Amino acid sequence: MVKLDVEKEERFINMHTRWEHFSEDELRCKGTGEIKMDEPFMKKLVALRKKLNQTMSITSGYRHPAHNSVIGGARNSPHLYGKAVDVACHGKKAYNIIRLAIEMGFTGIGVKQHGPHDKRFIHIDTMEMSEDHPRPWVWSYK
Ligand SMILES: [Zn+2]
Secondary structure, eight states, X not given: OHHHHHHHHHHHHHHHHSBTTBOHHHHSOTTTOOOOOOHHHHHHHHHHHHHHTXXXXXXXXXXXXXXXXXXXXOTTXXXXXXXXXXXXXXXXXXXXXXXXHHHTTOOEEEEEOSSOGGGOEEEEEOOOOOSSXXXXXXXXXX
């Protein structure tokens, strides 16, 4: 019994040690389980989280190309590079995430703010300008 609790505790700690405020589980690819987040991106994300001073629940982090195809993600999506997250939020929190993302130099902002509150999110990324990625850029989702 005691041993099990210790193992559970260790798993909990491991889950949170890689990046402050974010668990590996919320960042891993939902298809393959891999986590290839870009370190400079994560540093920026942790800094944004500290300024926001509210919990941030990530609904999509790293995506393997195969999984991105399966879910119909954008071609050459920033998620494939580990340079993007989708954050569940709406209303004032969404406003503050967008404001901080712009202030802190995130270059791509995708807005999904219609439909049920629990399905709404803001995508933020740090992609650099390229043919597939005009930057800075704001877009909305259907
Ligand atoms: Zn996204």
